[in-house]
Amino acid sequence: MTAPAIILSHTQMGENVGAAARAMKNFGLTDLRLIAPRMEWPNDRAQMLASGAGDILDRAQIHADARAALADCQLVLATTARGRDVTREVLTPEAAIARLRQASDAGLKTALLFGGERAGLDNDEISLCDALITIPTAPLPQIKESEIKAGSLNLGQAVLLLGYEWLKSADATPASRTRPSIAVPAARQDLVDLFEHLERELDAGGFFFPPAKKGAMVRNIRAMILRSGLTDQQARTIRGMIVALVRNKYRGNA
Amino acid sequence: MTAPAIILSHTQMGENVGAAARAMKNFGLTDLRLIAPRMEWPNDRAQMLASGAGDILDRAQIHADARAALADCQLVLATTARGRDVTREVLTPEAAIARLRQASDAGLKTALLFGGERAGLDNDEISLCDALITIPTAPLPQIKESEIKAGSLNLGQAVLLLGYEWLKSADATPASRTRPSIAVPAARQDLVDLFEHLERELDAGGFFFPPAKKGAMVRNIRAMILRSGLTDQQARTIRGMIVALVRNKYRGNA
Secondary structure, eight states, rough: OOOOOOESSSSOOOHHHHHHHHHHTTOOOOOOOEOOOOOOOOOOHHHHHTTTTTHHHHOEEEEHHHHHTTTTTTTEEEESSSSOOOOOOOHHHHHHHHHHHHHHHHTOOEEEOOOOOOTTTTTTHTTTSEEEEEEEEOTTTTTOOOGGGGGOOOOHHHHHHHHHHHHHHEEEESEEEEEOOOBOOHHHHHHHHHHHHHHHHHTTTSSSSSSHHHHHHHHHHHHHHHTOOHHHHHHHHHHHHHHHHHHEEEHHHH | OOEEEEEEEEEOOOHHHHHHHHHHHTTTTOOOOEESSSSSSSSSHHHHHHTTOHHHTTTOEEEESHHHTTOOSEEEEEESSSSSSSSSSEEEEHHHHHHHHHHHTTTEEEEEEEOBTBBOOOHHHTTTTTEEOOOOOOOTTTGGGGGGGGGGOOHHHHHHHHHHHHHHHHHOOOOOEOOOSSBBBBBBBHHHHHHHHHHHHHHHHHOSSGGGGHHHHHHHHHHHHHHOOHHHHHHHHHHHHHHHHHHHHHHHHH
């Protein structure tokens, strides 16, 4: 398995290359290639924005054109911001990454191609790609013509989102988990002790009224406590609270 | 359905608030709230980075503390970069957004809470939240202690990724589609005409050898052409190519 190359074509701003490298590092990508960068290289602004991902910049390949940059790649997907009048398959980021992941797992060399800040990718570059990717963004019907450019994602953001999908596609983190901690979930005996302590004091306070409803009321209270998933410490804390409340009551009555 | 509020606590850099607003606009979020911002407000750097999302900054609510900022919220999820020693449920961005989407669809007011650049959220703020979110990033075992800070996402990137998941959770874009275009898929008759034209000329050129294998060879060629999903124009272009190639052959023989 090799991770996809990130290939940036005709990039104008070092900041964007640096942000792309930073995003790559966050999500486990290392193979950065630049096609005909429109800036000084090496680039100080890129190094500054890369903050901790300078090694990715140092190892970046520089190529004269897309043909050279893509020479060893067996599956290439290109990001595009807007519609084109060619009939090409267009993928969501998630579907694109699933395809890349599958190819990478099969040992193929894959790549994601990103166009320059102004013009994006030209048709010759697009013709070398297997499919296109469009990142969904909110419709901006109210936006002025002059703001349309601002309505799309910048280069660093696009690399970030696809890198995130890449990591996510192999990420085994469960959707929901509770942090491991020194706290130990309460054993059933602790809970039963708590239930009985609470119910005894509630009974003493005349809480269960009318008496015929006591069974249902107890069941409701127990369900509520069980649902909260107490630790043993929390169960003890609640028993301490009950003791404190009861003590107050007797004081009040004294 | 109301979209979640984006609540930034103790933010120090206007750039990050601006980038957050820009990311919100991209993904259809509008309700920005700041808890005790540690910078001038309104903020010039924020306006600059918001580029086209200035209206979100202009309408941002400013609150003295989390209690005030979250007062009307019924489900609050907080982003955290690293482990904490409290026993709280931790969600992936996708699972978190699914929960927010469900609550929003049910008419509840929801929020995503983000901590400041240095210290993140404090324990009091965390105690007001229903669950935590951790964005998965690559393990960085080789990283130096001094670089660990750079290993996590910045505030603008965190808002971007959660905004992206929010839009995606309601996005009806099919995973794969072909752009609408004036190009029309070839009708079966066009393809059959192409097949027969090609096979006739291949036959004339002695391509089908040995003759016993012709049937299988024809089927393979047809399958290959069908798989490429030609338009009518492309089918015509290929027939033109065949004509041109055949013309050359006769020239060569002349």
